[in-house]
Amino acid sequence: MSAIELQKVWKTYGGRSVVSHLSFRIEKGERVTIHGPSGSGKTTVLRMLAGFLAPDEGVVLIGGQEVAANGKIHVGPEHRNLGMVFQDLALWPHLTVYQNLEFALKAQGLTADVRRQRIGEVLARVRLDEFSGTYPARLSGGQQQRVAIARALVAQPLALLMDEPLSNLDDDLKDELCTHLLDLHAQLGFTLVYVTHSKEEMRKIGNRAILLKDAKGVSV
Amino acid sequence: MAAVVVLAIVGLLPLCLMVGSSLWVDGSLSSRNYVEVLGNARTWILFRNSLVLATLTTAVAGLAGVSLGILVARTDLPFSSSIAVVFSLPLLFPPYILAVGWFEILGRGGILARWIPIGETTSRWLFGLPGAVLVLGSAFLPIVLLLTITYLRGMNPSLEQAARLSAGWPAVLRRITIPLITPGILLSLVLVFLLSMGEFGAPAFLRIDVFPVASFTQSSAFYNFGAATAAAMPLIAVVLAGLLMIQRILHGRAYSFRWGGQSTLERIPLGRKKPIVLLAVVVLAAILVGVPLAGVLWRGSSVAALSDALQRAGESAIRSFVYAGLSATFLSVLGFFVAYLVYRRSVAGWWSVDALALFLFTLPGTVLGIGLIALWNHPSTNWIYATPAMLMIGFVAQYAALSSRIVLAGFSQMSPSLEEAAEVAGAGWFRRVFGILTPLVRPALLASWAVTFVFCLRDVALPLLLASPGRDTLTARTMTLMANGSSELIAALCLLAVLLALLPLGAIGIAWRLWRTPA
Structure with a gap:
């Protein structure tokens, strides 16, 4: 059973095909990058996987379960068990680092003790344990990036989706975070779907790449 | 310059x-003017009346305005733009028009009294605190509604999407969306409070004893400007306090959630409740806007x-x-x-x-x-x-x-x-x-x-x-x-x-x- 599967997915915006007849499979534990030029539909694919968009045609399967098909979302984002790191990180500015991570665990109905333990472990892995009471705005760009990754991983998702998360960082920080992400993957073994337009990030992070061109996945 | x-x-x-x-x-x-005015028990009765009226008006406008703002800006409620326009209509004309409209419905010689002999009761109710709160609440509701909509539409969609990955809409609204737009909501509430405190026309028509009416009487009837100024001082103090609060609300926050992107926010599906919610909103619009305007139209x-x-x-x-x-x-x-x-x-x-x-x-x-x-x-x-x-x-x-x-x-x-x-x-x-x-x-x-x-x-x-x-x-x-x-x-x-x-x-x-x- 694949972790993620798209079957002949089609998506149009204003009469223009953004994704057409795209099919691929991602196996559990794989590190897959989705690569393509601007406007090739990378983010649209990720948003369909997350559950924010429904494909006009075709089927989306997560963990073998059909979650969306032919214009309808059958399983909402909160029931897909996915983590996501957004391009602008989307850290909640009114919540501390701890509260940012706690949100998903509260939604799962975990007890305070379990939540504390789980958050402590994840923050230690991203080396931010001393910043749990800090608000995101007071952190550096790299630290914010690691909070976003920690928040996406804390609920132990089936797969981690990342939408060009390093695009706004300088080269040194990019290298550091790429290494850190690969370390985390080696430790935790999650499935990673990483959207990027950078060939360098594609080579570094993915062990497989899906190239999007002319709204189609032309090469796997 | x-x-x-x-x-x-x-x-x-x-x-x-x-x-x-x-x-x-x-x-x-x-300091004679101040000693006389501020030492007068009536001054403080008026002040209390104004405070009570402004507080209740703010509560009514706030509760209805925020709820409607969320419904209009974030859900898939049909006709949402038209609904926002209808609720915003009272902002276009003075609040006393709503009071006159309600008078034509609930007054002793009003429409209701023609069918049911309760004109005395409804008239007493209208020419009292409940009537004033109803009139000013619906007059100032658009301020809360429009600011709530503005702040909601200015929100970065990925903040909600990040939360949607792990929780349903009720939790996302409660813990992410509403806390993020709280500065906008508080700003609108302070504005409504201050405008209600200073409103003259509707309380004058409804014969509510409040500060602006008394201040106006002092100046226009008795030409006592010194006393009128002294009488206005508590109002000025309240306005200054309100402005300090606005300053704290807007600048005391260490975070920003707004953005300049183009992506549209996901609409919250109301599902099977959609017809009931729509009906409730239409009924509320009819009560707050339609009925008083119909009263004016009917009589005039x-x-x-x-x-x-x-x-x-x-x-x-x-x-x-x-x-x-x-x-x-x-x-x-x-x-x-x-x-x-x-x-x-x-x-x-x-x-x-x-x-x-x-x-x-x-x-x-x-x-x-x-x-x-x-x-x-x-x-x-x-x-x-x-x-x-x-x-x-x-x-x-x-x-x-x-x-x-x-x-x-x-x-x-x-x-x-x-x-x-x-x-x-x-x-x-x-x-x-x-x-x-x-x-x-x-x-x-x-x-x-x-x-x-x-x-x-x-x-x-x-x-x-x-x-x-x-x-x-x-x-x-x-x-x-x-x-x-x-x-x-x-x-x-x-x-x-x-x-x-x-x-x-x-x-x-x-x-x-x-x-x-x-x-």
């Missing part, structure tokens, strides 16, 4: 003089009543239109320069100009009017005081904050590099301002004109205090005729005021659409 001087002359100077003259009794410095739409209204107040209506139009034009120009000053932070103390404008906006019209009378009512300045310019000065002082804030919103959408590029290309200040900036903020200038036009048109307290004899406005004329005019005449005058606001705005709306639509 000229904008700062204008604002200081029309707004700050009268207030300073007002305070000074209240301390000057019989040729010497004295006869040919006899309308022709009587036109005969007795037709000239006042024309004057209202002209004064509001001229004031709105001047306000838009002033607002442009105040906004430019705040945007560029081009003079030291730029924030004090913005704060002064906001202070004047939230200051009750009765207080501002008394201040302007104290400043301009002298033989040497009679050439201004005895003319319509006096009223327009009052409008400019009261509504400068509206125009400057709207134009500032236009400026903030623009990159500062646009002006810098013109500067590098060798354009002088005049060419930069009129060749580059003015065309770019034209929509904001038009919005500023329309909003300030409506606010000048609907004002009651300033025309009552400042309009020279024989040159009153429609609102002032209506309030005067309320004392002895027939119900039909008053309702027809209200109808005239509604039409006066709706017709030009409708024309502007159509013109705007035609202009924006490509050939």
Whole structure:
């Protein structure tokens, strides 16, 4: 059973095909990058996987379960068990680092003790344990990036989706975070779907790449 | 700099003089006015009444406005734009029109009393705190509604999407969306509270004993400006406290959630509850807006009543239109320069100009009017005081904050590099301002004109205090005729005021659409 599967997915915006007849499979534990030029539909694919968009045609399967098909979302984002790191990180500015991570665990109905333990472990892995009471705005760009990754991983998702998360960082920080992400993957073994337009990030992070061109996945 | 001087002359100077003259009794410095007014138990009863009315109004407008704002801006409720327009209608005309409308429904001789013999009870209810809260709550609800919608639409969608990955909509709204727009909600609540505290027309019609009504009576009936100023001091104190609160709300937050992206926010599906929610919203719109307007229409739409209204107040209506139009034009120009000053932070103390404008906006019209009378009512300045310019000065002082804030919103959408590029290309200040900036903020200038036009048109307290004899406005004329005019005449005058606001705005709306639509 694949972790993620798209079957002949089609998506149009204003009469223009953004994704057409795209099919691929991602196996559990794989590190897959989705690569393509601007406007090739990378983010649209990720948003369909997350559950924010429904494909006009075709089927989306997560963990073998059909979650969306032919214009309808059958399983909402909160029931897909996915983590996501957004391009602008989307850290909640009114919540501390701890509260940012706690949100998903509260939604799962975990007890305070379990939540504390789980958050402590994840923050230690991203080396931010001393910043749990800090608000995101007071952190550096790299630290914010690691909070976003920690928040996406804390609920132990089936797969981690990342939408060009390093695009706004300088080269040194990019290298550091790429290494850190690969370390985390080696430790935790999650499935990673990483959207990027950078060939360098594609080579570094993915062990497989899906190239999007002319709204189609032309090469796997 | 000229904008700062204008604002200081029309707004700050009268207030300073007002305070000074209240301390000057019989040729010497004295606190007698304050001792008399503040030592009087009635002052504190009035203050308590005003506080209770403003608090309850804020609670009603806040609860309904925030709920409706979320429904309109974030859910898949059908006809959401039309619903927002209907609920915002009361902002276009003075609140006393809603009071008159309810009077035609719930008064002793109202529609309800014709069918059910409960006119006495409903009339007592209307001419009391519940009636005043209903009227002011529906009059100021649009402020909360529109600010909630504005803040919700300005939110970065990925903040909610990040939460949606692990929780359903109720938890996302409760823990992410609403806390993020709390500054906007609090701002709207403080504004509603201050405007309710200073509202004159509706409480005067409903005979509610509140501060602005008492302050107006002191100045216009007894010509006791010192006592009127002293009586206004608690209101000024409340306004200052409210403004400090706004300052804390807007600048005390260490985070920002707004963005300039294009992606649309996901609409919350109402599912099977959609028809019930729609029905509830329509019923609420009917109660808060439809019923009182229907009351006015029912009583005042006869040919006899309308022709009587036109005969007795037709000239006042024309004057209202002209004064509001001229004031709105001047306000838009002033607002442009105040906004430019705040945007560029081009003079030291730029924030004090913005704060002064906001202070004047939230200051009750009765207080501002008394201040302007104290400043301009002298033989040497009679050439201004005895003319319509006096009223327009009052409008400019009261509504400068509206125009400057709207134009500032236009400026903030623009990159500062646009002006810098013109500067590098060798354009002088005049060419930069009129060749580059003015065309770019034209929509904001038009919005500023329309909003300030409506606010000048609907004002009651300033025309009552400042309009020279024989040159009153429609609102002032209506309030005067309320004392002895027939119900039909008053309702027809209200109808005239509604039409006066709706017709030009409708024309502007159509013109705007035609202009924006490509050939």
